Amino acid sequence: MPEGISRQGVGDTGILSRNDFPSLFSALKGRGYRVVGPTVRDGAIVYGDLEGDADLPVGWTDRQEAGRYRLERRGDDALFGYNVGPHSWKKYLFPPHERLWTAHRKEESFEVTIEPNEAPPFAFLGVRACEVAAIEVQDRVFLGKYPDPGYRARRGRSLVIGVACGQAGATCFCTSMGTGPGLSEGYDLGITEILSPGPHRFLVRVGSPRGAELASDLPLTPAVTADHGRGKEIIERTAASMGRSMTTDGLRELMVDNLAHPRWEIVARRCLSCANCTLACPTCFCSTNEEMTALDATSAERWRRWDSCFNLGFTELHSAKVRSSGMSRYRQWLTHKLGTWHDQFGVSGCVGCGRCITWCPVGIDLTEEVAAIREPQGARPPPGGLA
Amino acid sequence: MRASARPAAPALFTDHPFLHGFDPGFLSEIGEGAEDRSWEPGEFLLREGAEADWFHLLLHGKVALELEAYEKPRLTIQTLGPGDVLGWSWLVPPHHWQLDARAVKPTRTLSLRAEVLRRVLERRPADAYRFLLRLLPVIATRVQNARLQILDVHGV
Amino acid sequence: MSMASDPLGPTGGESSPPGAFAPVPCVVVRRSVESSDTVTLALRPADGGDFPPFSAGQFNMLYRFGVGEVAVSLSGDPAAAGERVHTVRAAGKVSSAIVGVSVGDVLGVRGPFGAGWPIDETEGRDVVVVVGGLGIAPVRPALYELLRQRDRFGRLEVIYGARTPADILYYAELQRWRSRHDLRFQTTVDAAGRDWYGDVGLVTDRIPDLRFDPTQTVAFLCGPEVMMRRSAQSLEARGLRSDAIFVSMERNMKCALGQCGHCQFGASFICRDGPVLCYADVKPRWNVREL
Numbered sequence: 001m002p003e004g005i006s007r008q009g010v011g012d013t014g015i016l017s018r019n020d021f022p023s024l025f026s027a028l029k030g031r032g033y034r035v036v037g038p039t040v041r042d043g044a045i046v047y048g049d050l051e052g053d054a055d056l057p058v059g060w061t062d063r064q065e066a067g068r069y070r071l072e073r074r075g076d077d078a079l080f081g082y083n084v085g086p087h088s089w090k091k092y093l094f095p096p097h098e099r100l101w102t103a104h105r106k107e108e109s110f111e112v113t114i115e116p117n118e119a120p121p122f123a124f125l126g127v128r129a130c131e132v133a134a135i136e137v138q139d140r141v142f143l144g145k146y147p148d149p150g151y152r153a154r155r156g157r158s159l160v161i162g163v164a165c166g167q168a169g170a171t172c173f174c175t176s177m178g179t180g181p182g183l184s185e186g187y188d189l190g191i192t193e194i195l196s197p198g199p200h201r202f203l204v205r206v207g208s209p210r211g212a213e214l215a216s217d218l219p220l221t222p223a224v225t226a227d228h229g230r231g232k233e234i235i236e237r238t239a240a241s242m243g244r245s246m247t248t249d250g251l252r253e254l255m256v257d258n259l260a261h262p263r264w265e266i267v268a269r270r271c272l273s274c275a276n277c278t279l280a281c282p283t284c285f286c287s288t289n290e291e292m293t294a295l296d297a298t299s300a301e302r303w304r305r306w307d308s309c310f311n312l313g314f315t316e317l318h319s320a321k322v323r324s325s326g327m328s329r330y331r332q333w334l335t336h337k338l339g340t341w342h343d344q345f346g347v348s349g350c351v352g353c354g355r356c357i358t359w360c361p362v363g364i365d366l367t368e369e370v371a372a373i374r375e376p377q378g379a380r381p382p383p384g385g386l387a
Numbered sequence: 388m389r390a391s392a393r394p395a396a397p398a399l400f401t402d403h404p405f406l407h408g409f410d411p412g413f414l415s416e417i418g419e420g421a422e423d424r425s426w427e428p429g430e431f432l433l434r435e436g437a438e439a440d441w442f443h444l445l446l447h448g449k450v451a452l453e454l455e456a457y458e459k460p461r462l463t464i465q466t467l468g469p470g471d472v473l474g475w476s477w478l479v480p481p482h483h484w485q486l487d488a489r490a491v492k493p494t495r496t497l498s499l500r501a502e503v504l505r506r507v508l509e510r511r512p513a514d515a516y517r518f519l520l521r522l523l524p525v526i527a528t529r530v531q532n533a534r535l536q537i538l539d540v541h542g543v
Numbered sequence: 544m545s546m547a548s549d550p551l552g553p554t555g556g557e558s559s560p561p562g563a564f565a566p567v568p569c570v571v572v573r574r575s576v577e578s579s580d581t582v583t584l585a586l587r588p589a590d591g592g593d594f595p596p597f598s599a600g601q602f603n604m605l606y607r608f609g610v611g612e613v614a615v616s617l618s619g620d621p622a623a624a625g626e627r628v629h630t631v632r633a634a635g636k637v638s639s640a641i642v643g644v645s646v647g648d649v650l651g652v653r654g655p656f657g658a659g660w661p662i663d664e665t666e667g668r669d670v671v672v673v674v675g676g677l678g679i680a681p682v683r684p685a686l687y688e689l690l691r692q693r694d695r696f697g698r699l700e701v702i703y704g705a706r707t708p709a710d711i712l713y714y715a716e717l718q719r720w721r722s723r724h725d726l727r728f729q730t731t732v733d734a735a736g737r738d739w740y741g742d743v744g745l746v747t748d749r750i751p752d753l754r755f756d757p758t759q760t761v762a763f764l765c766g767p768e769v770m771m772r773r774s775a776q777s778l779e780a781r782g783l784r785s786d787a788i789f790v791s792m793e794r795n796m797k798c799a800l801g802q803c804g805h806c807q808f809g810a811s812f813i814c815r816d817g818p819v820l821c822y823a824d825v826k827p828r829w830n831v832r833e834l
Contacts, residue, residue: 100565110651285803287798287804309804322833
């Protein structure tokens with residue numbers, strides 16, 4: 001392995017050439033990580049296991065709009081020239097379906113074994129700034145007063161390799177939410193892909209002691225002023241081209257003080273209660289419990305499965321549905337995400353990734369809904385083509 | 388009426404909160420023929436379907452309002468105590484009681500004659516309005532309670 | 544593989560307390576039938592260990608092997624060491640399976656969870672307790688606590704509303720409480736037959752006659768939401784401030800850890816921030832339909 005800068009510290013930077021990029025994979029695998037990251041599958045960029053850089057969406061980009069997502073060729077060989085897809089890293093840290101514990105019958109009693117977490121640690125490759133923020137939002141959910149053993153084990157051992165966005169999607173608004181597009185913290189290694197001028201290369205920044213260890217395995221060359229300048233430029237250009245924006249001043253109050261706003265009924269006419277937004281959202285954490293019992297009744301398992309506040313039976317009081325109208329379920333989702341989340345976890349539940357806009361089958365756009373609620377009532381006609 | 392009865396002493400009219408604050412002249416008019424009655428436990432103060440010719444104001448004791456559904460056991464839907472008033476059917480044509488009221492403890496009532504009440508209320512609209520403002524919350528509360536009983540909130 | 548540091552930091556590094564995440568097997572040592580669908584169960588840890596302490600108003604998650612788990616309030620005396628008491632009504636599949644246990648059977652217990660009754664708030668004040676139906680169960684531990692420190696507060700007024708006389712829980716104990724002179728315990732039922740000599744009517748009817756000093760009173764309400772709403776309004780009409788009234792809320796708790804989202808009521812996770820909440824905070828939310 002070629003020697004780069006001998007020893008890296010937090011905050012140090014270096015340049016990894018495109019040709020040397022595979023060394024990142026070998027370093028990660030050498031340290032026992034299971035490398036997961038973006039890859040093309042079924043016409044979308046999703047997160048999956050990566051064997052090498054060929055598994056990355058090389059030369060692909062995504063074109064997104066409300067209710068629309070298409071892959072296109074870029075015309076270059078960028079490794080990270082796209083934005084976020086339908087998946088998020090929560091599928092690894094908070095799996096969609098997870099066994100929590102198993103109870104075995106033992107004479108008249110039973111014995112409970114919490115699901116062991118001995119799987120190899122993940123290396124998340126290509127975590128966008130908004131997604132780093134989303135992981136930190138979920139940390140507050142799962143690592144609070146009652147740390148979730150599985151989440152804690154996976155999160156504690158995972159390595160986060162962040163990537164600054166070189167372009168913004170049409171549904172992106174991370175600048176509004178203060179989460180991107182540049183990486184600020186919460187990553188082990190941060191990468192900015194530089195396509196030009198000069199050779200295709202990566203500006204690498206060390207974000208943690210573990211990142212420093214990893215960096216010591218990489219053939220990094222010193223980053224010069226021009227590299228830093230170009231990296232800064234890329235982020236500034238991305239920040240200036242956000243497809244969406246949302247005014248966040250007083251957003252929590254706007255949500256909790258407008259529970260009777262007529263807009264909820266208007267958006268509810270379009271909402272299908274399909275739960276796509278909550279599944280695509282990188283911070284939505286709602287789940288339900290399932291009991292699985294062996295046919296011979298000698299063992300029983302507790303499983304946790306993603307649930308959604310859009311499901312009719314989500315909140316019940318005895319067998320009555322508390323939120324029986326679609327209006328109340330959409331209102332619950334948005335007022336929680338942008339409002340009461342602050343009360344519960346001290347942050348917004350929205351990181352501005354735009355997934356809920358793109359993956360909504362009818363193209364409901366939360367930035368538009370927030371703007372409508374912010375308008376003085378009666379000042380704005382309902383958007384055409386509704387109802 | 389089998390209950391022991393005697394003419395109501397004027398002092399009784401100041402004992403019951405329902406009558407507090409009314410014009411003495413008005414009280415004296417509606418008190419014409421009023422009786423001070425005592426009821427033994429088990430005795431009915433009123434029976435469903437009977438003519439509503441008295442308005443009873445409870446001074447002591449306890450009275451159960453009962454519904455007779457012949458295919459079901461008799462059901463007590465409310466108990467009343469001192470300070471409560473018994474019914475409004477005497478004011479609503481055709482002036483027939485809509486349920487039974489049975490004393491469950493030794494009970495004493497100030498009983499006003501419905502016929503006198505109706506006549507006086509007709510003639511003194513200002514006092515009648517104040518009188519109805521007293522009676523209406525009693526009716527409203529019982530209607531609201533009946534709604535909650537329909538919900539059977541404890542049964543879920 | 545070398546791991547230089549745990550990025551989770553000091554808080555994220557903590558483990559959940561034992562019994563929070565996975566059920567602890569407990570033996571049913573006593574089962575008393577309260578009514579046609581309700582039983583009271585006393586549990587002891589199957590391994591002979593101790594339960595963690597609980598405060599009045601908290602709840603446990605009770606698990607029946609292979610059937611599932613349901614939230615049930617603790618209804619015994621917080622000072623009674625060694626056993627935990629739960630009153631369970633057979634309402635759904637899981638609660639019916641739990642009601643159907645026999646002495647000697649084993650149930651799983653997770654907990655205790657949630658915020659309980661603010662017993663300290665009663666210091667030097669009158670206490671009004673209004674409960675309906677199964678709502679007597681989460682309040683009973685508070686009554687034990689209050690009666691133990693009876694000299695620390697003023698009057699104690701309790702109104703308990705049940706559906707019918709046959710649905711009255713803790714009958715023998717209530718008779719004892721009714722005979723005490725340092726509390727007034729009134730029972731009323733929604734409807735009754737002729738064999739019932741007690742009161743018939745709603746708990747809200749009794750509130751105008753309660754004896755308390757509205758400026759120096761704290762009220763605990765527990766029961767169906769509509770009953771708590773009406774009772775709180777009646778207490779306010781008597782001059783009690785909304786921040787002196789506490790209500791015990793109910794939603795479908797699943798995880799009990801504030802992580803599954805089911806029991807959210809506005810900003811509150813009922814499992815974590817409740818079940819006991821201050822009426823001053825709850826009142827505006829009760830005015831919002833389908834919250």
